[in-house]
Amino acid sequence: MTDNLTPEYRRKTMQAVKAKGTGLERSIAAMLAGMRLKGWRRNVSDLPGKPDFVFDSCRLALFIDGCFWHGCPICRRPLPKANRDYWSRKVESNIRRAEKSNLALELQGWQVLHIWEHELKNPDSKRLVGPRIRAICHERSEVDHEYSNRSDSGNQSADS
Numbered sequence: 001m002t003d004n005l006t007p008e009y010r011r012k013t014m015q016a017v018k019a020k021g022t023g024l025e026r027s028i029a030a031m032l033a034g035m036r037l038k039g040w041r042r043n044v045s046d047l048p049g050k051p052d053f054v055f056d057s058c059r060l061a062l063f064i065d066g067c068f069w070h071g072c073p074i075c076r077r078p079l080p081k082a083n084r085d086y087w088s089r090k091v092e093s094n095i096r097r098a099e100k101s102n103l104a105l106e107l108q109g110w111q112v113l114h115i116w117e118h119e120l121k122n123p124d125s126k127r128l129v130g131p132r133i134r135a136i137c138h139e140r141s142e143v144d145h146e147y148s149n150r151s152d153s154g155n156q157s158a159d160s
């Protein structure tokens with residue numbers, strides 16, 4: 001017996017996994033935990049674009065962009081042949097929405113970092129993600145003080 005999972009079971013498992021965030025997000029979460037970076041939150045719905053991760057201490061908003069959904073220029077994932085117009089509009093609107101939320105976040109003093117799905121799938125480039133985050137946070141620790149002094153009233157202390 002090689003495989004005792006029925007297709008139905010497998011489908012349900014996939015759904016359960018999706019409900020908790022994509023595999024990529026979970027892999028990043030595990031990496032951040034391993035790096036002992038503090039003060040990050042996941043799936044932050046109270047900020048423009050709903051960043052996948054934010055680091056409040058250095059005001060860094062991190063997005064993990066699916067190569068298909070965000071029209072990655074490196075992977076150039078082909079659109080499905082059926083309803084090509086629909087898909088291309090969908091990808092276009094994802095790109096435009098991301099641009100808008102980048103701007104909105106930057107106006108609020110956030111540094112925005114987008115990471116492509118393909119960067120996380122390749123172990124060599126994945127290894128660089130952590131140090132990049134660390135470098136940005138380090139660089140911005142002074143900026144952080146400015147902002148935290150300005151906005152320490154009515155700040156939410158949510159940390160799940």
Ligand SMILES: [Zn+2]
Pocket residue numbers: 067072073074075076116117118119
């Ligand atoms: Zn890509």
